[in-house]
Amino acid sequence: MAKTTKEKETTPPVQPDPETAAPEKENPKSKREKRHEKGSLQVVEFLLGRERYAVDLFDVREVVEYTSITKLPNTPSYMKGIIDLRGEITTIIDLKERLCIPHGTEVNEENSRIIVLDEKITRAKTGIMVDDVLSVSTFDTKDIDSTSAADMEDDGAILGIIKKKVKDKDHEKNDLIIWIDIRHLVKDIGEVVPIA
Amino acid sequence: MQFIDDMKMGKKLIGAFLIITLIAVVIGVIGYSSLITTSGATTSIYDDSVVPIGQLSIASSDFQQLRAELYRYVFVPDSRSTEEQTTIPQLKDEIKTEIDAYRATSLTDAEKTNLAAFDRAYADFLTQYDMTVAAAKKNDMTTVNMQLAAGSPLINARTNVISALATLNDANSKKANDLEASAAQSAAGAQMTLIVATIIGIIIAVALALYLSKSITEPLTAVSTNLKKLSKGIVSTRLNITRKDEIGDIARVMDAYANGLQKFVVGGMKKIAEGDLTVSLKVQDEKDEISPSVNTINATLKALVEEATMLSTAAVQGRLATRSNADKFKGGYREIVKGVNDTLDAVVAPVNEAMHVSNEYAAGNFTARVNKNLKVQGDFIKFKESLDNIGEQVSKAMRGINTQVTNLASSAEEANASVEEVAAGAGQVARNTAAVSANADKSTEGIEQVQKAMEDLSRTIQEVANKAETVARIVDDTTTYSKEGMELARKTESGMQGITKSSNEVNQIILEIKGQMDRISEIVNLITDLANQTNLLALNAAIEAARAGDAGRGFAVVATEVKSLAVESRASAEKIAEMIDNLQKQTNHAVDAVAAANSGVKEGSSALHDTLSSFNKIVGSIDAISKNVSEVAAASEEQAASVEEVTASISEVGKLMQDTAKESTDAAAASEESSAAIDQITKVVGNVNTIIDQVTKEVSRFKC
Numbered sequence: 001m002a003k004t005t006k007e008k009e010t011t012p013p014v015q016p017d018p019e020t021a022a023p024e025k026e027n028p029k030s031k032r033e034k035r036h037e038k039g040s041l042q043v044v045e046f047l048l049g050r051e052r053y054a055v056d057l058f059d060v061r062e063v064v065e066y067t068s069i070t071k072l073p074n075t076p077s078y079m080k081g082i083i084d085l086r087g088e089i090t091t092i093i094d095l096k097e098r099l100c101i102p103h104g105t106e107v108n109e110e111n112s113r114i115i116v117l118d119e120k121i122t123r124a125k126t127g128i129m130v131d132d133v134l135s136v137s138t139f140d141t142k143d144i145d146s147t148s149a150a151d152m153e154d155d156g157a158i159l160g161i162i163k164k165k166v167k168d169k170d171h172e173k174n175d176l177i178i179w180i181d182i183r184h185l186v187k188d189i190g191e192v193v194p195i196a
Numbered sequence: 197m198q199f200i201d202d203m204k205m206g207k208k209l210i211g212a213f214l215i216i217t218l219i220a221v222v223i224g225v226i227g228y229s230s231l232i233t234t235s236g237a238t239t240s241i242y243d244d245s246v247v248p249i250g251q252l253s254i255a256s257s258d259f260q261q262l263r264a265e266l267y268r269y270v271f272v273p274d275s276r277s278t279e280e281q282t283t284i285p286q287l288k289d290e291i292k293t294e295i296d297a298y299r300a301t302s303l304t305d306a307e308k309t310n311l312a313a314f315d316r317a318y319a320d321f322l323t324q325y326d327m328t329v330a331a332a333k334k335n336d337m338t339t340v341n342m343q344l345a346a347g348s349p350l351i352n353a354r355t356n357v358i359s360a361l362a363t364l365n366d367a368n369s370k371k372a373n374d375l376e377a378s379a380a381q382s383a384a385g386a387q388m389t390l391i392v393a394t395i396i397g398i399i400i401a402v403a404l405a406l407y408l409s410k411s412i413t414e415p416l417t418a419v420s421t422n423l424k425k426l427s428k429g430i431v432s433t434r435l436n437i438t439r440k441d442e443i444g445d446i447a448r449v450m451d452a453y454a455n456g457l458q459k460f461v462v463g464g465m466k467k468i469a470e471g472d473l474t475v476s477l478k479v480q481d482e483k484d485e486i487s488p489s490v491n492t493i494n495a496t497l498k499a500l501v502e503e504a505t506m507l508s509t510a511a512v513q514g515r516l517a518t519r520s521n522a523d524k525f526k527g528g529y530r531e532i533v534k535g536v537n538d539t540l541d542a543v544v545a546p547v548n549e550a551m552h553v554s555n556e557y558a559a560g561n562f563t564a565r566v567n568k569n570l571k572v573q574g575d576f577i578k579f580k581e582s583l584d585n586i587g588e589q590v591s592k593a594m595r596g597i598n599t600q601v602t603n604l605a606s607s608a609e610e611a612n613a614s615v616e617e618v619a620a621g622a623g624q625v626a627r628n629t630a631a632v633s634a635n636a637d638k639s640t641e642g643i644e645q646v647q648k649a650m651e652d653l654s655r656t657i658q659e660v661a662n663k664a665e666t667v668a669r670i671v672d673d674t675t676t677y678s679k680e681g682m683e684l685a686r687k688t689e690s691g692m693q694g695i696t697k698s699s700n701e702v703n704q705i706i707l708e709i710k711g712q713m714d715r716i717s718e719i720v721n722l723i724t725d726l727a728n729q730t731n732l733l734a735l736n737a738a739i740e741a742a743r744a745g746d747a748g749r750g751f752a753v754v755a756t757e758v759k760s761l762a763v764e765s766r767a768s769a770e771k772i773a774e775m776i777d778n779l780q781k782q783t784n785h786a787v788d789a790v791a792a793a794n795s796g797v798k799e800g801s802s803a804l805h806d807t808l809s810s811f812n813k814i815v816g817s818i819d820a821i822s823k824n825v826s827e828v829a830a831a832s833e834e835q836a837a838s839v840e841e842v843t844a845s846i847s848e849v850g851k852l853m854q855d856t857a858k859e860s861t862d863a864a865a866a867s868e869e870s871s872a873a874i875d876q877i878t879k880v881v882g883n884v885n886t887i888i889d890q891v892t893k894e895v896s897r898f899k900c
Contacts, residue, residue, distance in 0.1 A: 042742050044735075057742050063735045065728075113732070135759070136738040136752075 039141050043162070045134040045177060046115065049101050052134070052177045054162055059182050061116045063133045066109065080129055083114070090116065090125045098185060099157065121183045128182070139164070144179065157185050201411055202440040208411075212404050219397040226393045230386025237379030245372030248298050249365065255294040256361045262287045263354060266325060270332045270340055280329070288322070298364075304371070310363050317356035324350035415443045422450060431458040456480075464490050473498045500529055507536060516544045546576045553583050560898055562591045594898050601895065605888045612881045619874040626867035629860045636857030643850040650843040657836045664829035671822040678818060682811040685804055692801045696794065703790045710783050713776050720773045727766035734759030 043054035044063075069081040069092055078098035082089050092114060096103060114127040139162050146160040162177040200208065262284065269279045295318075299311060324343065328350055331339035343350045415437055425433055431454050437447035464475045473494055477487035503520045510518035519540065522533040549570050556564030564587060566580045737755035741748030 044739065057739065060739055062739060063732055065732060133732075133735055136735065136742055 040138055041141060041144060041162075041179075042136070042138050043177075043179065044115065044136055046113070046130040047132045047134060048096050048099070048130055049103075051101075052164075052175060053095075053130075054137075054177045054179045055115070055182045057136060059118050059121055061118045064114050064116060064127070066112050066114060066129070083127070085116065085125070085127070088125050090127050093126065093128050093186065095128045095130055095185075099180075117182060117186065122186050126186055128186075137164070157181055198439075200407075202444075204441055205412070208408060208441075212408055215404060216401045219400060223390070223393045223397050227386075227390050230383075230390060233386060234379060234383045237375065237382055241372055241375040241379060244302060245368050245375060248301050249368050249372070251294045251298045252361060252365050252368065255291050255298075256358075256365070258287050258291045258294070259357060259361065262291070262325070266328060267344075269329060270344070276333065280333070284329070291318075304367075307364070307367055307371075310360065310367055314357065314360035314364060317353060317360050321350070321353035321357050324348075324353050412443075415439070415447065419443065419446055419450065422454075426450075426454065431462060461486050461490065468494060468497070473501070496525075496529060499524065500532065503533055504536070507540070511540070516540070516547070542573070542576075545570065546572050546579060550579065550583055553587075557587065557590075562587045562594070562898070594895060597891070598895050601888055601891050605885065605892075608881050608884045608888065612878065615874055615877050615881065619871060619878075622867050622870045622874060626864055626871070629863035629867060633857050633860035633864065636853050636860060640850060640853045640857065643846055643853060647843060647846050647850065650839060650846060654836060654839045654843065657832050657839060661829060661832040661836060664825055664832055667825045668822065668829060671818055671825055675815065675818045675822065678811055678814045682808060682815065685808045685811060689801065689804045689808065692797055692804060696797045696801070699790050699794045699797065703787065703794070706783055706786050706790065710780065710787075713780055713783065717773065717776050717780075720769050720776065723769040724766055724773070727762045727769060730762035731759055731766065734762055 042057035044057055044060045045052055045054050047053070064085065067083050069083055071081040072079060075081075078094050080092040080094040080097075082091055084090075095101075112129050112131055113133045114129050115133060116125070116127045119125060143163045143165075144160045145163065157180050159179045159181045162179050163174040164177055165172055166175045203211070265279055265283055265287065269276055269284070295311075295314070303311065328340060328343040331343065342348060345351075415435075418435055418437070422433055422435055434451045434454060435447040436451065437444050460477055464477050467475045468490070475490070475494055477490050479487045503524075507518065507520050510516075519537045520533050522530050522537065525533055549567055553564055553566050565584050570580070572580055734755050738752055738759065741752035741755055744751070
């Protein structure tokens with residue numbers, strides 16, 4: 001129930017994004033910095049536990065449903081295992097485990113989603129397991145607060161905090177979405193895969 | 197008004213017409229005098245008012261012209277000669293003529309005063325007028341203007357003249373109005389008088405006509421009614437009219453005629469009819485036919501009565517040879533006398549013969565017979581045969597008596613012997629019956645005791661029977677009640693079965709509903725699943741669209757829409773799922789409730805079965821009781837019947853015994869009586885013997 005209400009609230013701001021996003025996407029395709037300069041950012045929003053997270057849209061290949069995961073022995077705890085995704089072996093990372101987010105009891109693993117990442121950012125095909133995927137959204141750079149991210153440079157996973165305007169009854173308020181650097185989080189995975 | 201009735205008819209009629217004519221003349225005279233009065237009023241109006249008004253108005257207009265002529269004279273110098281010589285004098289003359297004419301009419305005092313005022317004013321005016329004319333002629337315009345100015349003597353005089361004329365005119369008009377009013381009044385008075393006179397005249401004439409016709413027709417009607425009565429034979433009525441005219445004469449003559457008829461003729465006839473033959477009417481006239489006829493009838497009837505008296509006296513005195521002289525009478529009266537003579541002849545001969553034969557019989561000679569040569573008719577034949585028959589029958593009877601008396605004597609002897617034997621038998625019977633009577637009395641006593649005992653027994657049995665009947669009634673009631681109870685229990689049972697069936701059906705339906713809801717749940721799950729997948733697809737589509745950049749912009753919109761639809765579908769599906777959950781919970785409650793109801797019904801049903809079987813047992817027991825009681829009742833009734841029969845039999849025996857006792861007593865009495873009777877018979881037989889001897893002696897005296 002909580003999910004549905006949230007989604008309902010988030011849907012209206014999604015609508016304008018194709019119009020605003022379209023002219024930007026003409027020139028740049030690769031550099032995140034460039035897009036920052038342009039003034040807007042396209043992300044995929046998802047849920048981990050009770051918090052909202054976002055990754056760069058261009059780091060995402062697709063979203064798939066949960067399928068049974070084959071566990072691999074002798075791997076870090078955040079390595080959930082592998083799945084067969086249309087004939088390709090895909091490594092699945094439990095992002096909650098990786099980000100040290102405590103597991104809620106209520107979460108049913110079968111209801112979770114897998115975000116398949118773009119092949120360019122990993123050497124092997126990789127997917128991250130999240131509680132739910134909410135939407136594809138576009139934000140202005142002025143809505144992104146990168147200052148807070150600088151403090152946590154040691155792991156370097158958090159790129160910034162996105163302030164998303166939500167209408168809660170009559171007054172506006174900001175939902176905070178944690179923008180994470182998925183490339184950084186999965187960069188060591190490729191090293192594992194060739195060994196295996 | 198008697199004098200009118202006493203007048204002769206002619207005088208009466210002429211007098212009436214004269215009165216009516218007089219009335220007409222009076223009315224005419226009144227009308228004529230009214231007309232004259234009205235006409236005089238009209239004439240005086242004309243003479244005294246209309247003519248003077250005309251004269252005054254001419255004078256007034258002339259005066260105005262005269263006034264105008266003055267101005268003309270002053271301001272038109274060319275016409276002065278004409279004016280002076282012709283017009284002005286002419287006008288003055290005319291005014292004078294008219295005023296004089298007016299003066300000549302009959303004037304009232306007020307008119308005369310007014311006229312004098314006018315004369316003064318007019319004279320004054322003429323003086324001033326002539327003065328002004330003279331001034332104008334001298335062309336002395338100062339004087340003329342002064343005279344013509346307001347307030348000058350001329351103008352004042354003129355004003356006076358005009359006002360005097362107006363006063364005269366007004367007075368005349370008023371007079372005319374007064375006259376007219378009085379004329380109208382007198383005309384109205386005359387009209388009223390005429391109408392009243394006419395009405396009075398009509399009333400008098402009609403009253404006179406009515407009275408006269410009544411005075412003539414009423415007595416005439418009385419006379420005609422009386423004549424009708426006379427023609428019908430009623431002679432007692434009289435007119436008693438005292439008037440002295442022609443009708444009075446007629447009435448008096450009629451009364452006298454009726455008197456004569458009633459007193460003499462009818463009175464005489466009535467006396468004759470009643471048998472008084474002393475009547476003798478006085479002959480009124482040579483040609484009187486009524487009185488002589490009545491006298492003749494009287495004489496004839498007297499003669500007839502004398503003859504009849506003579507014959508009857510002779511017959512009463514036994515002088516049968518007397519006859520009356522028929523030649524003294526005529527016609528029908530003669531026939532009567534002759535008839536009486538013939539009757540006497542026919543009766544006397546048989547009577548003489550009968551007297552002769554009777555004399556023979558009286559002497560004891562019954563061989564005598566009526567003379568065969570005597571001729572008789574009708575009833576006398578029977579008379580003759582009867583006389584003969586007496587002789588024959590008496591002779592025969594005497595012979596019979598002789599023979600019978602001889603026989604009787606011998607029989608009496610035999611009877612005497614038998615009677616003695618009977619007397620001995622009767623004595624024996626009397627003795628036997630006394631013994632029987634004593635025995636019967638004893639038996640009767642014994643039987644009475646038995647009867648009393650039987651009655652006691654019968655009472656006891658009757659009580660038993662009554663009790664048994666009461667018990668049977670109570671048992672019947674109980675049976676009815678228990679049957680009703682059973683019926684009710686059966687009905688309840690069928691109701692219970694109905695409830696069980698219904699609750700089973702409800703259960704079935706609820707189970708079906710449950711199954712359907714499960715299916716709905718499945719479908720909802722499917723929908724949720726589909727919504728989820730659609731959501732996913734939409735997400736992917738959005739990602740692809742974003743990656744495609746500009747080219748995917750339109751597609752991104754579609755993807756977003758699809759996603760929102762998917763989200764809504766999922767939300768709806770989740771709501772449905774929730775509802776279904778609730779429904780399923782309630783359905784489960786319903787199933788439980790129905791199950792509870794079913795078990796309750798089952799318990800009730802089994803309890804009812806128990807009740808029913810109890811009732812059945814009760815009914816069985818009651819039937820058994822009923823049967824036993826009925827048997828007791830039947831048995832006691834039989835007993836009662838038997839006892840009654842026994843009692844009846846004993847009563848019968850008792851009655852028979854009593855009868856026997858009574859009969860034996862009767863028999864004893866009878867035998868005593870018969871002994872007495874036999875003694876009597878013996879005596880009688882002795883008497884009979886004596887009588888027979890006497891009869892034999894007497895009978896031998898007759899020849900037969």
